Amino acid sequence: xxxxxxxxxxxxxxxxxxxxxxxxxxxxxxxxxxxxxxxxxxxxxxxxxxxxxxxxxxxxxxxxxxxxxxxxxxxxxxxxxxxxxxxxxxxxxxxxxxxxxxxxxxxxxxxxxxxxxxxxxxxxxxxxxxxxxxxxxxxxxxxxxxxxxxxxxxxxxxxxxxxxxxxxxxxxxxxxxxxxxxxxxxxxxxxxxxxxxxxxxxxxxxxxxxxxxxxxxxxxxxxxxxxxxxxxxxxxxxxxxxxxxxxxxxxxxxxxxxxxxxxxxxxxxxxxxxxxxxxxxxxxxxxxxxxxxxxxxxxxxxxxxxxxxxxxxxxxxxxxxxxxxxxxxxxxxxxxxxxxxxxxxxxxxxxxxxxxxxxxxxxxxxxxxxxxxxxxxxxxxxxxxxxxxxxxxxxxxxxxxxxxxxxxxxxxxxxxxxxxxxxxxxxxxxxxxxxxxxxxxxxxxxxxxxxxxxxxxxxxxxxxxxxxxxxx
Numbered sequence: 001x002x003x004x005x006x007x008x009x010x011x012x013x014x015x016x017x018x019x020x021x022x023x024x025x026x027x028x029x030x031x032x033x034x035x036x037x038x039x040x041x042x043x044x045x046x047x048x049x050x051x052x053x054x055x056x057x058x059x060x061x062x063x064x065x066x067x068x069x070x071x072x073x074x075x076x077x078x079x080x081x082x083x084x085x086x087x088x089x090x091x092x093x094x095x096x097x098x099x100x101x102x103x104x105x106x107x108x109x110x111x112x113x114x115x116x117x118x119x120x121x122x123x124x125x126x127x128x129x130x131x132x133x134x135x136x137x138x139x140x141x142x143x144x145x146x147x148x149x150x151x152x153x154x155x156x157x158x159x160x161x162x163x164x165x166x167x168x169x170x171x172x173x174x175x176x177x178x179x180x181x182x183x184x185x186x187x188x189x190x191x192x193x194x195x196x197x198x199x200x201x202x203x204x205x206x207x208x209x210x211x212x213x214x215x216x217x218x219x220x221x222x223x224x225x226x227x228x229x230x231x232x233x234x235x236x237x238x239x240x241x242x243x244x245x246x247x248x249x250x251x252x253x254x255x256x257x258x259x260x261x262x263x264x265x266x267x268x269x270x271x272x273x274x275x276x277x278x279x280x281x282x283x284x285x286x287x288x289x290x291x292x293x294x295x296x297x298x299x300x301x302x303x304x305x306x307x308x309x310x311x312x313x314x315x316x317x318x319x320x321x322x323x324x325x326x327x328x329x330x331x332x333x334x335x336x337x338x339x340x341x342x343x344x345x346x347x348x349x350x351x352x353x354x355x356x357x358x359x360x361x362x363x364x365x366x367x368x369x370x371x372x373x374x375x376x377x378x379x380x381x382x383x384x385x386x387x388x389x390x391x392x393x394x395x396x397x398x399x400x401x402x403x404x405x406x407x408x409x410x411x412x413x414x415x416x417x418x419x420x421x422x423x424x425x426x427x428x429x430x431x432x433x434x435x436x437x438x439x440x441x442x443x444x445x446x447x448x449x450x451x452x453x454x455x456x457x458x459x460x461x462x463x464x465x466x467x468x469x470x471x472x
Contacts, residue, residue: 002065003064004036005110005114007107008033008036009029009107010107012025012026012028013100013104016096016099022090022100023090023099026085026099030082033082034079037078040074041066041071041074041469059176060117060120061117062120063120063177064111064114066472067472068470068471072469073113073234073319073320074113075320076234076323076324077231080226080231080323080452081102081227082451083331083451084106084227085102085103085223086448087331088221088222088334091139097134100131101135101223104127104128104130105128106231108124108125108127109125109128109227109231112128112238113235113238116178118169118176118181121178122162122163125203132227133152135221135223135224136151136220136221140221141219142218147215147218147219147220150211150212150216151212151216153212158199158200158209159203160199161198162196162199162200162202162239165192165194166196166199168191169184169192169247169248172185181246182246183248186250189248190250190254192247192248192251193244193250193251193252193255194255197240197258197259199236200236200237200240204233204237204296205266205288206262206266206296207266207269207270207293208262208265210292213286213289214285214286215282215285218281222330222331225330226326226327229326230330233292237296241299241302241315249306252303253303257400260297260300260401260403263292263293263296263404263408264404264408265293267297268411270286270289270290270293271414274290275414275417275421277345278345278346279345280345280426281330281333283345283418284326287415290411291369291415293408301314301384301388301391301401301405302315304401305391309390310383310386311390313467313470314380314386314387315384317379317463317467318377318380318381320376320459321376321380321456321460322369322377322380324376324452324455324459325368325452325456326369328361328365328368328452328456329365329366329369331449332365336348336351339358339438339439340438342434345425346425347433347434348425348426348432348434349428350427350430350435351427351435351438352428354431357441357446358440358441361449362423363423364456366419366422368456368460369415370412370415371412373460376459376463379459385408385409388404389402
């Protein structure tokens with residue numbers, strides 16, 4: 001059953017390359033994956049894990065399983081995949097590459113999150129990056145070739161560093177199985193933790209190894225931006241939680257001051273850079289980088305105190321919420337460009353008069369991203385801030401995590417500034433040349449937006465609907 005979650009999008013992509021109707025096949029495969037994932041999560045006892053031995057020494061198995069965190073990442077993956085195949089405007093004659101690449105990325109992401117073997121956890125992620133590079137370089141926009149090379153170089157660097165860290169983390173057990181991972185000797189933990197932080201951090205766009213992300217998302221075709229920013233970027237955070245904290249807890253604690261400083265670089269420095277952006281797509285790309293800092297704050301709280309009961313759920317809930325909201329924003333931004341012909345904020349205005357449905361949905365997604373109460377991101381961010389003070393007693397001196405949390409609160413203000421200003425300049429005010437002939441979004445264009453917006457509302461009102469899976 002779990003293997004089907006990878007094979008459905010993978011075989012559908014092969015079928016598209018072989019001549020099957022591209023969009024229809026992609027939609028059917030995405031819907032089928034949602035149904036299979038729903039069954040697997042509703043009846044975990046009916047869906048035993050899958051395991052196939054690849055090597056006996058070292059022990060490498062193609063093994064799949066569902067844990068609490070991977071269940072939530074699976075839900076995120078299948079929802080964003082369905083929205084992604086509906087989103088964006090495919091260039092005429094490029095349907096095979098467009099939809100097959102989208103499904104290959106989805107298959108790689110799902111494979112990475114379901115893998116219970118470190119080797120295949122790494123391998124599935126690397127396989128998903130190949131269509132990402134190709135889509136940006138071939139079907140991207142703007143400086144697509146430069147963006148494609150930049151993301152390739154950065155993520156290749158991060159992957160090599162990560163591979164070294166993973167090999168060091170597993171060499172003591174002779175096995176790559178997650179179940180065999182344990183804390184390595186204290187003398188090696190600092191080195192392994194550093195390698196994992198740099199490797200996973202590069203993939204997550206941790207400051208200062210973040211400059212690849214915004215140009216890549218701005219140049220990427222819409223489904224790629226949605227899947228990479230919304231889903232693939234969570235791979236590094238997931239890895240730090242399930243591998244880094246397990247094999248090198250003392251090493252993570254050792255590097256805690258640096259983690260705190262760097263995550264503030266994401267929140268404050270990149271936040272100020274985001275305010276200065278002149279294009280809507282670059283603003284969203286930088287905002288995605290900025291919000292990674294909050295999730296790293298929850299990881300820092302967990303590193304400071306592994307007994308912190310709020311930190312891990314906070315990180316996971318915000319990972320899910322950010323994935324949904326940024327995917328929705330990139331989907332809607334593509335529609336803004338189709339309706340107005342530009343994403344230059346200075347050339348937009350009054351779009352709400354011509355496209356009220358688009359304005360409403362963008363406003364909802366924007367409010368979610370800046371933490372409006374009642375939407376999913378708010379619940380995640382509040383839990384992150386609570387996690388920062390969960391193990392602090394009033395009257396005691398503050399540690400690195402508490403001081404970082406206080407400074408990070410300014411990010412809420414920064415987020416409100418750039419998002420509200422972008423919404424005002426795009427949708428409010430008088431009509432301009434770019435928007436005077438714009439039309440509202442039609443029914444098919446609303447489908448992905450409704451799927452993602454409904455998810456933000458449901459999880460925002462009742463976060464337990466997602467957090468309950470942590471008990472698996």
